[in-house]
Amino acid sequence: MAFQVSPGVLVQEKDLTRIIPAVATSTGAFAGEFRKGPLDEIVTISSEQELVETFGKPDSLNYEDWFSAANFLQYSNALRVVRATQTGTSNASVSGANTFVLKNATDYTNNFSIGQGSVGEWAARTAGKWGNNLSVSICPSSTAFESSPSATSGALAVGDTTVNVSSGTNYNVGDIIQFSTTAAGSDFNDGYLYKITQKATNALTIVRYPTLSGGIQNVVVDGATVKRRWAYYDQVSSAPGTSTYASAVGGSGDELHVVVVDATGGISGVAGTVLETYSKLSKASDAKSPQGDSNYYPSVIFSRSNYIYWMDHNTGGVNWGNTAANTTFTSVTTPITTTLSNGLDSTTNNTAPTTAQKKTAYEKFLDAETVDVGLIIAGPAGNTTTHIDNIITIAENRKDCVAFVSPKNSDVVNVANSNTQLSNVLTTFSSIRSSSYVVFDSGYKYQYDRYNDVYRYVPLNGDIAGLAARTDLVADSWYSPAGFNRGTIRGAVKLAFNPNKTQRDDLYRNRVNAVVTFPGQGTVLFGDKTGLSAPSAFDRINVRRLFIVLEKAISTASKFQLFEFNDEFTRANFRNIVEPFLREVQGRRGITNFKVVCDETNNTGEVIDRNEFVAEIYIKPARSINFITLSFIATRTGVSFSEVAGG
DSSP: OOOOSSSOOOOOOOOOOOOOOOOOOOOEEEEEOOSSSOBSOEEEEOSHHHHHHHHOOOOTTTHHHHHHHHHHTTTOSOEEEEEOOOTTOBOOBSOTTOOOOOOSHHHHHHHTTTSTTOSOSEEESSSSGGGGGEEEEEEOSHHHHEEEEEEBSSOBOTTOOEEEBSOOTTOOTTOEEEEEEEETOOOOTTOOEEEEEEEETTEEEEEEETTOOOSOSSOBOTTEEEEEEOTTGGGSSSOOOOOHHHHHTTOBSOEEEEEEEESSSTTTSSTTEEEEEEEEEESSTTOBOTTSSBOBHHHHHHHHOSSEEEOOOOTTOSSTTSOSTTOBOOOOSSOEEEEOBOOBOTTTTTOOOOHHHHHHHHGGGOOTTTOOOSEEEOOOOTTOTHHHHHHHHHHHHHOSOEEEEOOOHHHHTTOOOHHHHHHHHHHHHHTSOOBTTEEEEOOEEEEEETTTTEEEEEETHHHHHHHHHHHHHHSOTTSOSOHHHHOBOSSOSEESOOOOHHHHHHHHHTTEEOEEEETTTEEEEOOOBOBOOSOSGGGBHHHHHHHHHHHHHHHHHHGGGTTSOOSHHHHHHHHHHHHHHHHHHHHTTSEEEEEEEOSTTTSOHHHHHTTOOOOEEEEEEOOOOOOOOOOOOOOOTTOOHHHHHOO
16 A cells, blocks of 8 residues: 555555456468568568469569468458568679678668678668669769750751760760750750760760650751759759758768669569669768758668668768768769669579578567567478478467468379369378367469469468368358458469369368369368367367467466466456456357356465466367268158157
């Protein structure tokens, strides 16, 4: 009780409103082969479009992995994805002589963020050939933004596409030029702009801008002044100069513009598309924007760009990266445009992630305290069951999620005889250990790949995990995801293996859930067993997931009993939290009955002296219907039903 020295009123409050919190069980987890995106880092994906934007499109080598993830997203909007590291991958960069892998933002911060990598000025944000499409253009000064470096050598007629100038030194391919209407004049009254498409010493090949068609529109006199502008001058409001921040502390010339371009069209579909524009960033390491956040150009690129990382300052710049106070940031007087190259991925050598590399990627999901997932998608099994065993190990160690596994591609795809397919599937899964934390399905589905306009066989485990997530949404985790009500597979043109009744019997006896196409009724998950061999309530998906929900939710609430006294008040408080939660689950058809024992019978003096707290929760789980018996009995006209049926 609080102590007061003199008379007064002390107001206190105690919170007795604690409840069992809701827990997530429908978040998917997948690790596999992708063409872009961070390596060995968990990324949350909510849609197929976001999957494309983050990890690239599928191709002929990674489609099984890619569609395992994408198919889950047909049923749910919460998937955590890890791109597995692959041998032979590298980031595109300015320095073509150096190949390196920059895995993710953490790797960048630790090993590249202050220029210590010595790999040129820029690098693609993630490893892969996709980065070879990029070019980066910097406009580091007002002179680089606009200047008049020379004059024409000879007059130009309407339609001409080649311009001879007195000196081509300060011109770059891509620059925008304009001509004065008089010799050595400063008037540019005709208004026509032209883009330099080629340069050969003092000869410039041009095309009208921005239409990018046609040559000279009006006669240009000999000796006309040529005004040159940065290729992307129209992407920003004005030339770079001195920022307000630098000016206030005696600095000058700190501003620059940065533009990221899809040079080849491999990203946007149109060559030359501007992907990102950053206007009036600062070369000063301590520069701030008017809003108070960092305006230092490496920091801004790190926090905002989807395509590139800054790797080093341009060698021609002076004082770049210094603080702003009393600093003159001497700049290159022409634009700096660099094209990235040397990006590699597995399409170069057809090397998929090894089983060990996939294991490393999946182990990002191992810590249940920091990574919340409920459904692990195995993707393709490869040529070994070791991958399946690794996935089950993660699920069993976490004890709050279920793994979903399909047989090997070679078990069912392009195998003509269905009995051979059955034998292959049974052989694959017979070597997998018993576990209630895994669900086996019977094969592959044939689906359309809209990104490549082809049909492909893809493992079903992404769909089965998706059905479980969808069941959480339309019912509860303790409902079976199988059957015609909740078990319809989406996007299946046909199945590689469509087992008949006899084959389904063999599969079910061996822990494998058949996926079946019924004429006129679609493709359906037709079983809800887990991979547990022993007869038990936990050999059903709905029971395993019921206990995951109960254990996860109640254990979360139990953490608030830590460091309290083990007395009847604490025990009663615990019972008052747990019992209403279980009554709610019972009301939602998850359990048929329960009992909570948390009193002096199991919290004896010895238990209390060991600083322990014991609660025993008895559950009678609801069971899904797997077998229906319908008896039709014909009787004579004069027979009363009570005579034959009783009652």
